[in-house]
Amino acid sequence: MMRGLVVQVKQVEGKQDRYMEEMKRIKLENEKVKKENEELKKEIRSIKEEISDNDQWNCVQFIYIVRIAAIYTEPPEVNQLTDEDSRDEDDSGDLDKMTGRQICAPVEIRRHDNSRMNTDNIKADETPIPSLPGSKQTDFEWISGDIKEPSIEFRSADFTEFANLTPVEIFE
Structure with missing residues (x-):
């Protein structure tokens, strides 16, 4: 019984060792990425200093x-x-x-x-469109029924005075 516990403890210790090694590897990788990011930031700062207004x-x-x-x-x-609307192909x-x-x-x-x-990793810098305040909305009163037809009569057109004129004479 005791021997089985010792084997299990050694297995757990082995897993812990592998876990600790993996954690060290990840930590070193993160430090490497941080160092690269810092170098890029320094490079960008120096570039910004080189560029005048x-x-x-x-x-x-x-x-x-x-x-x-x-x-x-x-x-x-x-x-x-x-693509008939597109520009010339050049x-x-x-x-x-x-x-x-x-x-x-x-x-x-x-x-x-x-x-x-x-x-894919870049998100657009979008500013939200402000909504209109609710107080500016107008309430409409709906009337049930047909629209009344206006009683406007149009006079008939009389083009007799232009009948014997040429187009040039009409516009002179």
Whole structure:
């Protein structure tokens, strides 16, 4: 009986050791990620210091600073059967000529260190639309019945004075 308890205690101790090793591995991994995040924050701070207020923050500078190797854009959602309304097909890659559906399509960015960022994890910064206060609503009184027809009579048109004129003479 005592021997069985000793075996069970050793098994539990072995599981605890594996658990502690796993916890140490996770802790080291978390510290590594924290260190990488701190390095990125320092890099961003130094970049912000380098950029003066007079410089333009454009796409080329952003790509250089973030060290983007490639940008992959998924095709936009199709809601038309034809593209007859779309612009001319050119492969210039000009970001200023993208359609609204192309801009809203999911994107994945690959950096030079082969890390990837995508739009699935990014939430839009949307501000809620304020609702109107309830006091501004108007109550309507509904009347049961048919709408009365107005008694307006239109006179008939008389175009006899224009019958012998040409279109140019009419507008002179």
